[in-house]
Amino acid sequence: MGLIDRFLAGDRRALARLATLVEVGDPVGDAALSRLYQASGRAHVVGVTGPPGAGKSTLVDALIRAVRDSGRRVAVVAVDPSSPISGGAVLGDRVRMGRWHADDGVFVRSMASRGRLGGLAAATAGVVHLLDAAGFPLILVETVGAGQDGVEIASLAQTTVVVQVPGLGDGVQAIKAGLLEIGDILVVNKADEPGAAEQVRLLRDLTTSGADAAGWRVPVLPTVAATGDGVDVLLDHLDAHLAVLRASGGWERRLRSAAEAEVLGRLRADLERRLAVSPEGVLELSELLAAVAERRTTPGEVVARLVDRIDGG
Amino acid sequence: MEAADHTTAALSVPPSRPIRVLVAKPGLDGHDRGAKVMVRALRDAGFEVVYTGLFQTPEMIAAAALEEDVDVVGLSILSGAHLALFPRIMAALRERGLDDLLVVAGGTIPDGDRPAVAAMGIAAVFGPGTPFAEAVRFIREHAPARVDEA
Numbered sequence: 001m002g003l004i005d006r007f008l009a010g011d012r013r014a015l016a017r018l019a020t021l022v023e024v025g026d027p028v029g030d031a032a033l034s035r036l037y038q039a040s041g042r043a044h045v046v047g048v049t050g051p052p053g054a055g056k057s058t059l060v061d062a063l064i065r066a067v068r069d070s071g072r073r074v075a076v077v078a079v080d081p082s083s084p085i086s087g088g089a090v091l092g093d094r095v096r097m098g099r100w101h102a103d104d105g106v107f108v109r110s111m112a113s114r115g116r117l118g119g120l121a122a123a124t125a126g127v128v129h130l131l132d133a134a135g136f137p138l139i140l141v142e143t144v145g146a147g148q149d150g151v152e153i154a155s156l157a158q159t160t161v162v163v164q165v166p167g168l169g170d171g172v173q174a175i176k177a178g179l180l181e182i183g184d185i186l187v188v189n190k191a192d193e194p195g196a197a198e199q200v201r202l203l204r205d206l207t208t209s210g211a212d213a214a215g216w217r218v219p220v221l222p223t224v225a226a227t228g229d230g231v232d233v234l235l236d237h238l239d240a241h242l243a244v245l246r247a248s249g250g251w252e253r254r255l256r257s258a259a260e261a262e263v264l265g266r267l268r269a270d271l272e273r274r275l276a277v278s279p280e281g282v283l284e285l286s287e288l289l290a291a292v293a294e295r296r297t298t299p300g301e302v303v304a305r306l307v308d309r310i311d312g313g
Numbered sequence: 314m315e316a317a318d319h320t321t322a323a324l325s326v327p328p329s330r331p332i333r334v335l336v337a338k339p340g341l342d343g344h345d346r347g348a349k350v351m352v353r354a355l356r357d358a359g360f361e362v363v364y365t366g367l368f369q370t371p372e373m374i375a376a377a378a379l380e381e382d383v384d385v386v387g388l389s390i391l392s393g394a395h396l397a398l399f400p401r402i403m404a405a406l407r408e409r410g411l412d413d414l415l416v417v418a419g420g421t422i423p424d425g426d427r428p429a430v431a432a433m434g435i436a437a438v439f440g441p442g443t444p445f446a447e448a449v450r451f452i453r454e455h456a457p458a459r460v461d462e463a
């Protein structure tokens with residue numbers, strides 16, 4: 001039996017293998033997505049983002065427990081950064097999620113960002129589609145520890161949770177554009193630490209501007225992921241946000257913007273590959289980059305020349 | 314992947330799939346400094362290393378190896394319990410159909426135990442002082458090739 005048939009029969013190893021093939025852009029992975037894509041688009045995809053050390057993995061682990069207690073299956077995709085030097089990566093998010101090993105209702109997969117900035121890997125969406133087609137009704141996507149611009153998750157997830165911790169900075173940090181803006185739910189984790197109440201108050205002040213287009217008001221929720229405090233309330237809010245999306249047409253809007261981000265992202269990656277498809281292409285590119293670095297030409301002129309070549313080819 | 318020239322790496326043809334390695338600390342010894350140093354060396358060699366932390370049971374190791382679809386499992390052990398733990402880990406892997414993975418071990422394993430460890434299906438033992446380059450080369454040369462059909 002082939003991998004896709006084994007996947008359809010519920011074989012977890014086939015799911016894991018297909019995730020690898022999707023991740024690397026293997027034709028077998030593409031074939032699988034072509035066959036399974038119609039069965040996706042059902043799962044509630046929840047992004048969990050925030051700065052390194054905010055407790056994202058611990059929070060995801062606590063959420064797994066809450067979801068399992070509610071009788072649902074759950075999948076996790078946890079993204080960690082690849083080294084720009086070696087291409088290698090340390091994927092350490094499982095350290096906090098080991099206790100689910102005997103539970104078939106939980107599937108955890110780590111991904112390296114493989115050169116992509118923005119908090120996700122290029123193939124994270126593809127792996128999410130696989131888990132979605134495998135029937136997981138809830139998929140938690142933990143991003144790379146985000147700085148101020150790791151906002152890509154908002155175009156993949158229907159609900160984005162931004163995790164903050166006490167003591168991250170004053171009110172000016174919070175009103176800068178970026179991470180906080182994409183949160184459908186803000187969490188102040190480590191809420192048992194000093195400054196938590198102030199952080200919650202500050203964020204609540206900033207989110208009183210009213211409801212969004214779907215009629216959702218962004219809640220600010222204190223949690224202590226390590227003990228599970230506040231996590232049931234967080235899950236209630238995830239479910240409530242899903243209900244609001246479904247009732248308001250927001251669900252369709254979010255699927256549409258996810259489609260846009262994925263298609264444009266893949267287009268960009270594909271163009272990059274086509275530019276460098278041959279050893280001569282790599283060499284030419286490297287010469288052009290040297291010319292730009294030495295100010296013999298400009299980035300704009302090089303881009304125009306490369307685009308011309310794609311137009312002609 | 315020797316991407317010394319990382320300025321163009323992001324724009325060039327994607328390399329073949331990085332080798333994925335699970336590094337696990339089975340058993341009850343609470344020392345993972347050696348394992349972490351090894352994890353970092355493997356990262357620097359261009360591998361994707363899934364690290365699962367301390368106190369891993371055979372079932373946890375096998376479940377992680379399956380979900381993460383790793384090519385290689387590296388077991389780091391200092392407790393002296395290798396003769397008891399390794400057979401259980403190999404059995405847990407086999408139970409999940411993971412008998413095609415490369416399994417290697419590091420840590421304090423007496424020379425006298427090596428034949429027994431080899432007989433369990435563990436392909437190499439990297440004792441204290443093994444140069445990282447040697448472990449990296451061994452993994453590169455012995456990681457299983459893959460053929461996947463739709």
